[in-house]
Amino acid sequence: MFSISSQNNSLTISFLSFFSRTYSIVMASSLLTSPGMIPTTGSAVVLRSVLPFGFSLPSLRLTRPYNKSSLFISCCSPVSEKPATSAIDLKPVVERWPEYIPHKLPDKNYVRVFDTTLRDGEQAPGGALTPPQKLEIARQLAKLRVDVMEVGFPGSSEEEFETVRTIAKTVGNEVDEETGYVPVICAIARSKERDIEAAWEAVKYAKRPKILIFTSTSDIHMKYKLKKTKEEVIEMAASSIRFAKSLGFIDVQLGCEDGGRSEKEFLCKILGEAIKAGATAVNVADTVGINMPEEYGELVRYLKANTPGIDDILFSVHCHNDLGVATANTIAGVCAGARQVEVTVNGIGERSGNAPLEEVVMALKCRGAYVMDGVYTRIDTRQIMATSKMVQEYTGLYVQPHKPIVGANCFVHESGVHQDGILKNRSTYEILSPEDVGVVKSQNSGIVLGKLSGRHAVKDRLKELGYELDDEKLNDIFSRFRDLTKQKKRITDADLKALVTCGDEISSEILNGANGKETSGYVPVPQISSVV
Ligand SMILES: CC(=O)SCCNC(=O)CCNC(=O)[C@H](O)C(C)(C)COP(=O)(O)OP(=O)(O)OC[C@H]1O[C@@H](n2cnc3c(N)ncnc32)[C@H](O)[C@@H]1OP(=O)(O)O
Ligand SMILES: CSCCC(=O)C(=O)O
């Protein structure tokens, strides 16, 4: 069924199943007796093997020790019986954080997560935060294990300067003993010495300080906003980078604002000059969210292919969501070779926001191994929901129920056909494991009852409540349940009990609230909460 090969410090198990394209793998501990073996991070399972006639076969790459004597690995192929992510992903005993080298990644598939919730996210209209809130979010971002957090614009005000400095002094020095993890603390600056000095004075206390110097590169921005020529903009960017280095910054990123509307040849030129001046990373921002995924991916590919020295530094992507494709553009950038993603929690940011961290990270976790050549991040995805909730509460910017990954409806089912599928096997309609994103569910399994629900779900819920019904009785209850949904949007446990116990009369107790707040319009789903 499978073959095992060993190379260097890694073991590859290739599964030779021609019969099924769905995989559920149980491995005995005897396979994994070698000390020093754990799954590669991010996507525990790396699928690589390809059959001659195009079928994908999974292989599992193991490189360090497991803390379990036996392993149950659930992995998904393009068609899977298991959620694509799994709460029982293999966990290492102690996983050391890779050494941080600003311009270099520990391996070619590592994607660095640069969170900008506290800078671009805070720029969301109505999203301003107090200094203590920013500090608390920074601590939570560290729990989430973001590689880099961009925490503010020190040159913009005294208060912002102090806030960034406090985060640098605290969160920027809290090294996790077990893993060695400590976040990079980044500050943004315009291409102005005053901003760059303020950035240095604020973040220099962090173990790993970083600056993002931005400059506009599109004709529109250069002409109307900066009122500068191309040559002047190049000189401004290069001299700013040199100035930042002269102050003590080792990690300097140049951000090309409005890169998505910039001339490609000009971008190559300015990026090349930035690299010569000592930049360790560059980004090309789709500042106005105008690019389409193919277009943005193509831009990244072009710049990676045509900029001298680009492969010696980190290429970062920064996408806005004006046309609803920020996540897709970010992923297209990664597929084109970018290895840092600039994202915000819940996707908050200017106008329609930035690429949401949770979407990009879960897309890579869920599909990185299958369709993106094994890219992965080291985000602790179980902290996603807690982080999302904190950001919602502090900014007052609440996500819609159907927001991917963190919306209240993500693991909830109201329609009969779906409920029936979920009750038979969750993977029929869920691709993620709720626990993987920090969601715990109550015993009613994310099933809510309403107008579109079916008999299976009603019967199942009644059984949970202690009522075992024969088909005739169920049909009767179901018919009255349907009647009730004409008057109530959400049918509660109390309603169900009353339907069973009240005979033909629908009690006034049931209809209480029929016109009330709780049953009109959207009703938040109560059975989901986050695990911190
Ligand atoms: C695309 C982005 O998200 S970039 C981040 C933007 N974030 C913010 O703006 C939040 C914080 N901003 C602020 O507090 C203020 O805007 C400040 C303190 C930075 C500047 O305030 P003010 O001095 O009053 O200037 P104001 O904001 O009105 O105008 C911006 C100035 O910066 C200049 N500027 C804009 N981008 C750049 C750049 N990349 N490099 C150099 N100068 C720039 C503009 O041309 C304009 O300069 P001008 O006065 O010579 O015309
Ligand atoms: C170029 S990255 C920094 C500025 C920014 O947030 C943007 O351009 O969208």
Ligand SMILES: [Mn+2]
């Ligand atoms: Mn932005």
